[in-house]
Amino acid sequence: MAEENGSNFRQFRDGVIGNNPxxxxxxxxxxxxxxxxxLENALVMGAAVTFVLVMSNLVTSLLRxxxxxxxxxxxxxxxxxxxxxxxDLVLKANMYEVSKKLGPFVPLIIVNCIIICRAEVVAIKxxxxxxxxxxxxxxxxxxxALSILGAIREILGSGSLTLPGGATSLKLVQLPAAFxxxxxxxxxxxxxxxxxxxxxxxxxxxLRYRKVKGGAA
Amino acid sequence: xxxxxxxxxxxxxxxxxxxxxxxxxxxxPHLASGTSTRCIMFQVVLGLVPLWLAxxxxxxxxxxxxxxxxxxxxxxxEAVANAMRGRDQRSLTDGxxxxxxxxxxxxxxxxxxxxxxxxxxxxxxxxxxxxxGGLGQNLFNPAMVGRAFLMICFPxxxxxxxxxxxxxxxxxxxxxxxxxxxxxxAAMDPSVLIPSLWDLFCGRVGGSLGETSALAxxxxxxxLVFRRVADWRPVLGMLATAFVYAAIAHRINPEFEGPxxxxxxxxxxxxxxxxxxxYVGAPITPVGRILFGIGVGGLVMTxxxxxxxxxxxxxxxxxxxxxxxxxxxxxVPTPFGGHVAAAG
Numbered sequence: 001m002a003e004e005n006g007s008n009f010r011q012f013r014d015g016v017i018g019n020n021p022x023x024x025x026x027x028x029x030x031x032x033x034x035x036x037x038x039l040e041n042a043l044v045m046g047a048a049v050t051f052v053l054v055m056s057n058l059v060t061s062l063l064r065x066x067x068x069x070x071x072x073x074x075x076x077x078x079x080x081x082x083x084x085x086x087x088d089l090v091l092k093a094n095m096y097e098v099s100k101k102l103g104p105f106v107p108l109i110i111v112n113c114i115i116i117c118r119a120e121v122v123a124i125k126x127x128x129x130x131x132x133x134x135x136x137x138x139x140x141x142x143x144x145a146l147s148i149l150g151a152i153r154e155i156l157g158s159g160s161l162t163l164p165g166g167a168t169s170l171k172l173v174q175l176p177a178a179f180x181x182x183x184x185x186x187x188x189x190x191x192x193x194x195x196x197x198x199x200x201x202x203x204x205x206x207l208r209y210r211k212v213k214g215g216a217a
Numbered sequence: 218x219x220x221x222x223x224x225x226x227x228x229x230x231x232x233x234x235x236x237x238x239x240x241x242x243x244x245x246p247h248l249a250s251g252t253s254t255r256c257i258m259f260q261v262v263l264g265l266v267p268l269w270l271a272x273x274x275x276x277x278x279x280x281x282x283x284x285x286x287x288x289x290x291x292x293x294x295e296a297v298a299n300a301m302r303g304r305d306q307r308s309l310t311d312g313x314x315x316x317x318x319x320x321x322x323x324x325x326x327x328x329x330x331x332x333x334x335x336x337x338x339x340x341x342x343x344x345x346x347x348x349x350g351g352l353g354q355n356l357f358n359p360a361m362v363g364r365a366f367l368m369i370c371f372p373x374x375x376x377x378x379x380x381x382x383x384x385x386x387x388x389x390x391x392x393x394x395x396x397x398x399x400x401x402x403a404a405m406d407p408s409v410l411i412p413s414l415w416d417l418f419c420g421r422v423g424g425s426l427g428e429t430s431a432l433a434x435x436x437x438x439x440x441l442v443f444r445r446v447a448d449w450r451p452v453l454g455m456l457a458t459a460f461v462y463a464a465i466a467h468r469i470n471p472e473f474e475g476p477x478x479x480x481x482x483x484x485x486x487x488x489x490x491x492x493x494x495x496y497v498g499a500p501i502t503p504v505g506r507i508l509f510g511i512g513v514g515g516l517v518m519t520x521x522x523x524x525x526x527x528x529x530x531x532x533x534x535x536x537x538x539x540x541x542x543x544x545x546x547x548x549v550p551t552p553f554g555g556h557v558a559a560a561g
Contacts, residue, residue: 181371181373181374182330182333182371184370184371185369185370185371185372186366186369186370187370189369191369195344202348206301
């Protein structure tokens with residue numbers, strides 16, 4: 001994953017497109033399925049994960065010569081847990097409503113395998129710039145994937161698109177009340193998450209294989 | 218998949234024909250019966266005609282629009298799926314998408330918004346059939362998956378039952394449509410009058426488009442059974458189990474409706490003759506088919522009597538579809554002159 005000679009930008013782009021943590025690596029499925037019922041939840045979740053990812057990669061990368069190999073997982077977990085706690089408290093203080101909706105899924109970022117995977121695969125072996133590029137790329141990729149799911153599910157299921165805006169959320173789109181009987185209620189429910197994720201991954205795969213085929217020909 | 222797919226590489230060594238059309242041939246003797254998928258599906262459509270006529274009589278225009286919409290949706294989804302997978306469009310003419318569309322339409326409320334029915338048709342083919350690899354590969358009955366999707370997606374619209382037009386009168390004037398409780402809904406609500414068995418048998422009650430008339434279902438279904446297009450085993454297993462279950466329940470607690478009511482109400486008949494006899498989702502072994510029918514009948518009655526939903530045919534079929542591989546494992550038949558086959 002982390003080739004010796006790849007540029008930092010390549011590492012960044014890889015996280016968003018070629019190696020998207022959700023749509024390609026299928027990591028971090030728990031928040032992907034659980035909190036993507038609105039765009040707002042997806043964006044806030046994505047921001048929280050990006051923050052933790054960046055900070056944990058930063059700390060791990062700086063400490064990489066001090067960390068003994070046999071205790072590295074412990075160090076990763078403690079680092080991640082610290083920043084997850086910070087993220088959780090910040091959300092509770094500033095965006096209480098959203099924090100309530102996200103429920104246990106913010107603390108659960110601790111066990112999100114994307115973060116520990118990036119620490120183990122990139123940050124422990126690479127310098128600061130590259131680790132940060134990787135963290136931002138992966139974070140953006142995660143947020144993008146979650147936002148796509150969140151937007152599809154919210155517009156079909158609730159007929160609106162909300163953006164996080166501090167204490168109150170901003171309505172980007174609000175379909176008229178006449179939409180109500182036509183809302184796809186399944187999209188707000190867990191099965192909607194599975195169906196949407198499956199369809200989106202299918203489309204992404206279709207595009208990727210077409211690209212591979214086109215490149216070969 | 219237009220080029221020779223890599224999947225068949227192992228087969229190539231065994232001198233199997235290349236390409237997606239390669240198939241394994243079972244041991245001799247081979248006897249060509251002349252039946253094709255198209256022939257079977259055409260007969261199923263013929264068997265559905267009485268139901269359609271009954272639906273046209275009871276629901277008029279709705280019964281014309283809904284089936285056309287769902288069949289169109291199924292055909293379009295099938296064509297798009299074929300195009301996406303790089304397959305030829307032959308599967309459009311084998312009739313399976315048409316049958317799926319018709320069964321889906323007949324299991325929907327007559328007054329459903331046609332665009333919702335369209336979504337149901339697309340889901341049936343795209344999510345329940347094409348994704349698993351097309352006809353014969355799907356785990357679950359496509360029409361029932363489509364209906365389940367609509368049921369969860371639009372619970373309000375899927376719960377509005379209009380009275381048959383022939384009944385829709387207030388005083389002496391005919392009206393466009395009147396909503397009413399279905400017989401099964403009535404059975405759950407003591408304040409609503411239960412229709413007579415004769416009305417139930419003829420279909421002069423509220424319900425899904427094609428399922429209300431037990432008479433029409435019997436005509437079409439028995440035609441299929443006598444043509445041997447539909448196997449009698451799941452039909453008998455399902456109806457007999459439901460009958461016995463309802464009889465026992467009625468005996469123990471007379472508040473439950475009697476067995477004849479449960480046979481004629483809702484989609485019990487329709488499910489038994491047209492859905493439980495599905496070739497793909499049901500087991501292929503003879504004993505397995507009986508077990509499948511028994512399972513569906515028992516689950517339907519359990520859901521009807523003790524569940525939150527008034528009707529359970531859809532869920533019963535889907536649950537038993539999921540159990541089909543297990544049933545097939547249990548009921549591998551002994552070949553003629555052979556030893557007991559090892560399971561699996």
